[in-house]
Amino acid sequence: MAQSEAIDDEDAAQAYLSQANRTAESINKHLFNHETGHYMITTVRSIGFQQETHAWLLNTGIAPEPIKAPLLQKLNALFTGTHNNSPTQFSSETLDVPRTISPITSTFHILACLQAGDVASAEHILRSVWAPMCDKSSPHFTGTTWEFMNPDGTPFEDQFCSYAQLFSVGPTAIMSRFVLGVEPITPGYKTFLIAPRFYMDGVSWAEGRVPTPVGEPITVRWEMCDDGWKLWCKTPSGLKGVVRVPSAVWARRKSLKVKGVLSEGDPEGGEIRIGGVGGETDIEIRF
Numbered sequence: 001m002a003q004s005e006a007i008d009d010e011d012a013a014q015a016y017l018s019q020a021n022r023t024a025e026s027i028n029k030h031l032f033n034h035e036t037g038h039y040m041i042t043t044v045r046s047i048g049f050q051q052e053t054h055a056w057l058l059n060t061g062i063a064p065e066p067i068k069a070p071l072l073q074k075l076n077a078l079f080t081g082t083h084n085n086s087p088t089q090f091s092s093e094t095l096d097v098p099r100t101i102s103p104i105t106s107t108f109h110i111l112a113c114l115q116a117g118d119v120a121s122a123e124h125i126l127r128s129v130w131a132p133m134c135d136k137s138s139p140h141f142t143g144t145t146w147e148f149m150n151p152d153g154t155p156f157e158d159q160f161c162s163y164a165q166l167f168s169v170g171p172t173a174i175m176s177r178f179v180l181g182v183e184p185i186t187p188g189y190k191t192f193l194i195a196p197r198f199y200m201d202g203v204s205w206a207e208g209r210v211p212t213p214v215g216e217p218i219t220v221r222w223e224m225c226d227d228g229w230k231l232w233c234k235t236p237s238g239l240k241g242v243v244r245v246p247s248a249v250w251a252r253r254k255s256l257k258v259k260g261v262l263s264e265g266d267p268e269g270g271e272i273r274i275g276g277v278g279g280e281t282d283i284e285i286r287f
Helices: 010-030 051-060 065-079 103-115 119-134 171-180 247-252
Strands: 182-184 191-194 205-210 218-225 228-235 240-244 255-260 271-275 279-286
Touching: 051 065, 051 103, 065 103, 065 119, 103 119, 103 171, 119 171, 171 182, 171 205, 191 218, 228 240, 228 271, 247 279, 271 279
Parallel strands: 191 240
Antiparallel strands: 182 191, 205 218, 218 228, 228 279, 240 271, 255 279
16 A cells, blocks of 8 residues: 555555565464464464464465465365355364354455365355355345354354344455456556456356446456357456456357457467457357
């Protein structure tokens, strides 16, 4: 933030980055347990495994590259022994904590899976955690998202549990970023990416608008058909982007058609450059 054009304070930026680096080094030095291969909950609480800690460390990149895959496996092991194998906040050996499911931290678990390319686990968490809250036939249905759940899929009834927890709506952002596929590359969407890459069983199309600071949205619609894949997008003037065709689609292509505004660029690897002057772009791939 301190390096942004709005603030432009290089000294503050370097100070914060230096502090962040020292924090990351301390986390790896004092909390990672080399014998068990995961991070302790605190420096004095070495028994047990916490979902929130490991999802956060995987998403921030603090965990070193060689241990990311084993950490994700341990994180996904929290699926077992609950309703629909939903992930619990703590492993079964963690002492003195209730066996609960947190939609809030499960959102970060989904993001960790997606960043690692484990789409199947990401979809499993999304469906298993949020399905009980969306079940209108359930006597516990509130039309809102809950703060905590029991392992059997019912609300965690306690004095500090909210039945309308706004921080439990994380899949809303996940759908926009990974299913619709729109995300910024640089601040203000000056450069952006359109890359649908979260395949969910039964989802064959997506459509949406993503607001931008220039006043006009980035509008995207894509559709998967038996014989191909189509994407249409409309972008504001002044913003430049890349459409990254899903790898599974690109591998099956027999033909590619691009209509509308297309800047110079080779679509090698399924990346098609768009934008700059604004307008509409149609992309059609046939199998």
